[in-house]
Amino acid sequence: MQPLELYIHIPFCVKKCAYCDFLSGPAGEKEKEEYVKMLVDEIRNCPDTVQNYRVISIFFGGGTPSLLTGEQIGRLMDTVREIFTLDENAEITMEMNPGTVTEEKLRKYRQAGVNRLSIGLQSVNDEELRLLGRIHTYEEFREAYHLARANGFSNINVDLISAIPGQTVESWRRTLEQVMALSPEHISAYSLILEEGTTFYKKYVEDEAKEGPKLPDEDAERQMYWDTETLMEKNGYHRYEISNYAKEGYACRHNLGYWERIPYLGFGIGAASLVPGDLIGNGKCRKLEGKMSRYTNPDQLREYAHSYRNKFQAELLTETEEMEEFMFLGLRKMNGISKKEFSEYFGKSLEDIYGEPICKLESLKLLEQDDDRIWLTKRGIDVSNSVFVEFLLEE
Incomplete structure (x- = not known):
């Protein structure tokens, strides 16, 4: 399960x-x-x-x-x-x-x-x-x-x-x-x-x-x-x-x-969810199965009361958005992210996608890496928002 x-x-x-x-x-x-x-x-x-x-x-x-x-x-x-x-x-x-x-x-x-x-x-x-x-x-x-x-x-x-x-x-x-x-x-x-x-x-x-x-x-x-x-x-x-x-x-x-992007379901007014497509809308979105999607409940109580039975209107995340989230969220952790996990999830090498910014940030001593993991240095943590910008991809 x-x-x-x-x-x-x-x-x-x-x-x-x-x-x-x-x-x-x-x-x-x-x-x-x-x-x-x-x-x-x-x-x-x-x-x-x-x-x-x-x-x-x-x-x-x-x-x-x-x-x-x-x-x-x-x-x-x-x-x-x-x-x-x-x-x-x-x-x-x-x-x-x-x-x-x-x-x-x-x-x-x-x-x-x-x-x-x-x-x-x-x-x-x-x-x-x-x-x-x-x-x-x-x-x-x-x-x-x-x-x-x-x-x-x-x-x-x-x-x-x-x-x-x-x-x-x-x-x-x-x-x-x-x-x-x-x-x-x-x-x-x-x-x-x-x-x-x-x-x-x-x-x-x-x-x-x-x-x-x-x-x-x-x-x-x-x-x-x-x-x-x-x-x-x-x-x-x-x-x-x-x-x-x-x-x-x-x-x-x-x-x-959250930081490792384990699927989560949010209940209540304004609650957000990040889930595979099979968890949305009682099977009404078969096209989303196997793909990660995001939705947020309405932030007004009256709208929430009339809409929480219809969660199938979700935003399907693009591969680019998922890769960016993988980096932004994972690098918040002190032990960073796994190259192997990136490759297994996306079917692509982390170096092929992010080789240039990784080299740049490593040369600035904002990031370190070993054979499998990449993590922020203390200096990188201090300016983490600036570091995360480097991992934005063009669609």
Whole structure:
């Protein structure tokens, strides 16, 4: 059976954070329940060909999935087990906001099968949390973290953000050190990005932040970036992807699947999928069988409610697009990509397709290679976006 990942989008949150451009917003209990019913219906509408696949990971993302009750998550997991073959050791992750945690929820999430939590902390500094628009304090995070441990969760990720307005190199180091002292199995450390349409974008790009805390300058942001890797490695967290660090054996399998282009099905408003053609539309797209295709559910709830039964309107990826994705995504991993896997998938030599940019990047010490693998150097990681551009192909 072929491996398959599932992503289930829960678009609800207590309030929008100042930096967030994800598809999310507040909702009442009635709206949440109606949405769960739609998710159940969407999952049950999958084609019979899902029986050719085994689900190796499930990720409840948002929004704030922990706004759902234990019973609602249990119902969704029961539906997944009804329709799919779930791997015995499947990784099942739920994103969680510390301000929404209760012992009853944690207990019922565990009973439903959730075995990994991803807790959004972002900073140990309460003033920085306030500026970000978070609904919790650092102490509330600590309480939620220890409550999760007490309820049997032995695989926990903590999300952090650097380059927050008003943040210093020293305050970022304190965040890293205090979080590592708690010994989570995984830490995701992202640098703040000012996304168009967010409160921060308006304040710091459109209005140029004439008042209030300023963004760290370029030198400070770069020092935070370097300190992250140094301190993580020193404390036993191995960097396995540009923004992700884990203790031995705890790399996020779901995210690795994205970077290795394992097929995934997305459920819910705005959820994306990357799948072979036999997983689309109850056999209505036989011409896509054996080819990878991509589709995204509508990002408006009313449109989603009327369209999730008709997923056969998918975008078939060209070979060029697949090759570019293979390079962009694979090179995010510290161990890079395999020449053999490229050749087996595309029936063409990696050197024949990308020989020139590989030689160029190697001469600039941005990339290294051995007989089978190609990976970014530390310098290459620092300028990864510029490196990825080199792998664009002309149609």
